[in-house]
Amino acid sequence: MSAEAADPQTQAARHLSATAGEDLEDVKNQKPPAKRSAKDLTLEAANEGDEVAANEQEDDPPLSKKQKTSPSGASRFPASGLSVSRLVTDTVDAVKNVLTSSPIKDRSGSRGGLLSHIFPMPFGGAQRSRATPVRDGTEPAFLSLTELSSCTVGGKVLFATDEWFAAADNLLKEDAPEWREGEFTEFGKWMDGWESRRRRTPGHDFAIIQLGLPGVVRGMDIDTCYFTGNNAPQVGVEAINCPDLEKRIKALTSNPTRHTGTMGTRAEEQVIQDVTDLISQLTERDTLIHMDPLGPGYPDTRHNYFEVPLDSTHQQQPPVATHLKVNMYPDGGIARLRVYGEVKRDILDMYEKLQSGIVTRRSAREAQESGAGVRPDLVDLVSSINGGVALCWSDQHYGVPKNCLLPNRAPNMGNGWETARKKFRSPILTVGPDGTISNLVGNDWAIFKLAHRGCIELIEIDTNHFKGNFPESALIEGCDRPDLLDRDVLNQKELFERNTRSIQWKTLLPRTKLRAHERRYLALKDGGAASAEAASSSSSTDAVLEECGEVTHVRLTIYPDGGVSRLRLYGRPVA
Known part of the structure; x- marks a missing residue:
């Protein structure tokens, strides 16, 4: 046996050649192909192809050297003069290139590499994606991080090339996508997402998204729910750090609002080109997804997860992003874009400005958000808009713990953290000497990373909307682990999940009774952080916070189960 025959790559190439030859012969003669060897079949296909080429019309131009092959070695087929032998030869070469090409083996973030060797299209390209698709059927860990893009935290669309069937603003809705059976608009089927028209001109569609919370992107969920036959086939995402990008885009046209938020519209070609040129000139950009396929909007394929890892492939951490450029290749629909990551905000600098009078009060949103008893110079150290993160928990059956850190009071019960009822409960409950139920079985807990190390002076626990399922009581503890703050947040999550029992916790709020919808x-005590009214009504058992010094993480424990809408930890950040 020759070395070439023993080579598995050559055997695979010959096998593909044989399959291609059989298909061509079968189509021509309309009869089952005879069993032949791969070598004989390849020769027969080549001879037959030469005969076909010879019998073509005399006025067909011959293949030029430039037309025969592309720079990558794959054939670029001309309009006429297609030779079957050329097809077979180029297919064999393409398969060999795929099997021996090291870039394909190195790429874990794109499925475009294989097709880019066979077809002359920019599928995969030379530019590498930072993000890695998650297609193993599991929910990735980054879903517990803060959603940076939601309209709830200020995310908005600055520009979209085409919004014919559905406006791009829908991408950032907090609610799950909705289906309306049989509902049509004057432009087509009503869809809950962003959908452009079927493109018949050069280029592709894109949108510019302003993140509500600037931060480091760690993962994305590109949801194509209900877009089953009209989803964007491929997507690309660029992270941009340009705080004044909205002002720059508005400067390109006197009426920029006509380009986004209105169904049945499309931006003018010159404006599209101006925005494209503007983005290309920005220096702080990072390709998160170069070009990757999207699954259709069926239940088992709608969630397209992309994780942005911190690995050796990229020598530096992902940069802070203020905006995203979302590319649909070439057109189609996406229902929701959810971007998860770490909020990056200089809490210490903000606090120093509050103390020095450079900033006299918090933002309007934070001022409205905080209660009347909160001093304006205190900072909510656990808020998601400042960088607080829910790391781990015992149960999240009805609502996730990170909801407790959202801005504004919850609109409904589903916008908080709620656990399942304990299966093994005491048949008759009794009251202990401290006023709490003494024979409750079990508890639930959640651990949060603070936005900055600090001393907590005031706690707000809100059971808004939890009227028949609020916890009987709550306990809050803290730990001071500044050595962990330099670690990746997902690494912190893993450490706390593994070592919850071994961590030394200090009591901040002793177990205290809670009330419904309050x-x-x-x-x-004597902290001056709350008004006399707030302090006097703080607890039916006269509980006050205990001084526990600096903390970096807190643990909220509820007895025995139930729901908490919001948790605020107001205090002073320390270096």
């Missing part, structure tokens, strides 16, 4: 304030 916003509670619990302050340090």
Whole structure:
């Protein structure tokens, strides 16, 4: 046996050649192909192809050297003069290139590499994606991080090339996508997402998204729900760091609002080109997804997860992003874009400005968000808009713990953290000497990373909307682990999940009774952080916060189960 015959790559190439030859012969003669060897079949296909080429019309131009092959070695087929032998030869070469090409083996973030060797299209390209598709059927860990893009935290669309069937603003809705059977608009089927018209001109569609919370992107969920036959086939995402990008885009046209948020519209070609040129000139850009396929919007394929890892492939951490450029290749629909990551905000600098009078009060959103008893110079150290993160928990049956850190009071019960009822409960409950139920079985807990190391002076626990399922009582503890703050947040999550019992916790709020549908304030004794009204009504058992010094993480424990809408930890950040 020759070395070439023993080579598995050559055998695979010959096998593909044989398959191609059989298909061509079968189509021509309309009869089952005879069993032949791969070598004989390849020769027969080549001879037959030469005969076909010879019998073509005399006025067909011959193949030029430039037409025969592309720079990558794959054939670029001309309009006429197609030779079957050329097809077979180029297919064999393409398969060999795929099997021996090291870039294909190195790429874990794109499925475009294989097709880019066979077809002359920019599928995969030379530019590498930072993000890695997650297609193993599991929910990735980054889903527990803060959603940076939601309209709830200020995310918005600055520009979209085409919004014919559905406006791009829908991408950032907090609610799950909706289906309306049989509902049509004057432009077509009503869809809950962003959908452009079927492109018949050069280029592709894209949108510019302003993140509500600037930060480091760690993962994305590109949801194509209900877009089953009209989803964007491929997507690309660029992270941009340009705080004044909205102002720059508005400067390109006197009426920029006509380009986004209105169904049945398309931006003018010159404006599209101006925006494209503007983005290309920005220096702080990072390709998160170069070009990757999207699954259709069926239940088992709608969630297209992309994780942005911190690995050796990229020598530096992902940069802070203020905006995203979302590319649909070439057109189609996407229902939701959910971007998860770490909020990057200089809490210490903000606090110093508050103390020095450079900033006299918090933002309007934070001022409205905080209660009347909260001093304006205190910072919510656990808020998601400042960088607080829910790391791990015991149960999230009805609502996730990270909801507790969202801005604004919850609109409904589903916008908080709620656990399942304990299966093994005492048949008759009794009251202990401290006023709490003494024979409750079990508890639930959640651990949060603070936005910055600090000293907590005031706690707000809000059971808004939890009227028949609020916790009987709550306990809050803290730990001071500044050595962990330099670690990746997902690494912190893993550490706390593995070592919850071994961590030394300090009591911040002793176990304290809670009440239904109530916003509670619990302050340090003589701390001055709350008004007299808030302090006097802080607890039916006169509980006050205990001084526990600096903390970096807190653990909220509820007895025995139930729901908490919001948790605020107001205090002073420390270096």
